[in-house]
Amino acid sequence: MNRCDEFEVAIEMRHHGALEPAVEAELRAHIEGCASCRAFETLSTNLEKQMTAETIEEARTVDWNVLREGIQHKLGQDVRVRLKAMGLTLLFIFPATLLMKGSRVVESPLMFVGTALAVLGFVYLRGRLRAHQMGGYGHRDLLFYYRLQLERRLRLSRMAPVVGLGATAYFFSRLAAQGSSTLQWVGFAVLTAGIWAAAAFNFFVRRPRIQRELDALRRP
Amino acid sequence: MPPLSPAQEQAVIQRLKAGAGAREEAFNQVFEATREQVFAICRHLTQTRAEAEDALQDCFLSVHQGLPNFRGDARLSTWIYRIAIHASFKVRARRHRNPAPLEAAAHEPDDRAQPDDLAASRQEASRVQLALQQLSPEHQLVLTLFAVDGLGHAEIADVLGVPLGTVWSRLHLARKRLGELCQLR
Numbered sequence: 001m002n003r004c005d006e007f008e009v010a011i012e013m014r015h016h017g018a019l020e021p022a023v024e025a026e027l028r029a030h031i032e033g034c035a036s037c038r039a040f041e042t043l044s045t046n047l048e049k050q051m052t053a054e055t056i057e058e059a060r061t062v063d064w065n066v067l068r069e070g071i072q073h074k075l076g077q078d079v080r081v082r083l084k085a086m087g088l089t090l091l092f093i094f095p096a097t098l099l100m101k102g103s104r105v106v107e108s109p110l111m112f113v114g115t116a117l118a119v120l121g122f123v124y125l126r127g128r129l130r131a132h133q134m135g136g137y138g139h140r141d142l143l144f145y146y147r148l149q150l151e152r153r154l155r156l157s158r159m160a161p162v163v164g165l166g167a168t169a170y171f172f173s174r175l176a177a178q179g180s181s182t183l184q185w186v187g188f189a190v191l192t193a194g195i196w197a198a199a200a201f202n203f204f205v206r207r208p209r210i211q212r213e214l215d216a217l218r219r220p
Numbered sequence: 221m222p223p224l225s226p227a228q229e230q231a232v233i234q235r236l237k238a239g240a241g242a243r244e245e246a247f248n249q250v251f252e253a254t255r256e257q258v259f260a261i262c263r264h265l266t267q268t269r270a271e272a273e274d275a276l277q278d279c280f281l282s283v284h285q286g287l288p289n290f291r292g293d294a295r296l297s298t299w300i301y302r303i304a305i306h307a308s309f310k311v312r313a314r315r316h317r318n319p320a321p322l323e324a325a326a327h328e329p330d331d332r333a334q335p336d337d338l339a340a341s342r343q344e345a346s347r348v349q350l351a352l353q354q355l356s357p358e359h360q361l362v363l364t365l366f367a368v369d370g371l372g373h374a375e376i377a378d379v380l381g382v383p384l385g386t387v388w389s390r391l392h393l394a395r396k397r398l399g400e401l402c403q404l405r
Contacts, residue, residue, distance in 0.1 A: 048395075
């Protein structure tokens with residue numbers, strides 16, 4: 001960093017009231033004799049004024065009541081999506097309970113209720129986890145940990161087809177080994193379809209979106 | 221409305237523990253106090269007004285869900301601004317595979333008749349916004365946060381999670397780069 005770069009940083013600090021008086025005096029003396037630093041001072045002042053003024057002006061035209069209603073609508077929608085996700089998950093978990101217990105259908109409702117509570121608890125916590133992950137970095141570098149989090153999610157989403165294949169193979173081997181009924185094979189087919197649908201969604205929809213977000217954050 | 225002071229933020233956090241009704245009131249207070257700053261952050265980090273409003277709604281949705289569990293290890297406003305930053309990046313990632321050209325997004329039609337100097341100033345602002353979109357995320361963020369009315373340099377360092385010295389050097393480099401891009405257009 002050359003001398004003018006240091007003074008340019010000092011110009012930014014002065015704009016925001018963070019410059020010590022002794023350094024400010026030195027800066028004033030330098031600016032009087034340096035056209036480049038004077039040009040930077042003008043550029044810096046104008047750019048920041050423009051950015052600030054633009055959003056203040058736009059914010060005046062925002063209909064906050066409409067946005068507030070939009071937030072309420074999204075909150076309601078969030079609950080509906082969670083209930084639908086729970087319903088769909090149970091639709092595929094119920095066949096699995098039949099597979100696990102064989103023909104002892106009597107115990108399946110208990111597992112069904114237990115699974116329903118577990119899924120409901122999970123989707124309820126998911127919203128809170130999201131807010132914690134988004135904001136809860138404490139005093140650590142926001143962009144660095146945001147990238148790390150995205151890289152981890154990308155790795156997990158790439159494993160989705162492997163998980164699907166593994167789950168299918170496991171349930172198939174269990175059924176083939178114990179000589180199962182038609183109902184259990186139907187349950188297996190429904191469960192496999194659900195697992196592969198989730199894997200396909202992860203691989204073809206979520207993964208590209210996470211990749212785009214990560215690419216935007218890695219831009220030099 | 222002015223941003224919440226640390227004492228007011230503590231009062232909001234206390235109210236969160238009081239029950240669902242008080243929580244809703246606390247959320248409304250937080251929304252009223254931070255909406256302009258959040259809008260400014262979202263507007264600078266996204267391309268269009270519609271995306272900014274989407275990001276703002278997503279931000280406050282997460283705030284509403286996360287408020288009951290807020291532990292207070294950072295200031296409430298710092299936490300909210302971080303969520304706004306994340307929400308803005310997520311909205312950008314949701315953009316379609318063939319996004320509208322940046323120029324078209326920046327020059328959104330305005331049917332109101334405008335005096336020449338106001339039109340020129342809007343055009344200049346669009347040029348700055350276009351140039352901002354071409355910067356790296358670190359530079360975009362630091363310029364965005366410094367352009368938010370009412371946000372001090374110490375709080376910006378807190379939001380970004382970096383030392384104050386890093387904030388100043390990033391701001392300096394970002395400003396220079398933004399100036400170069402504006403001159404190229």
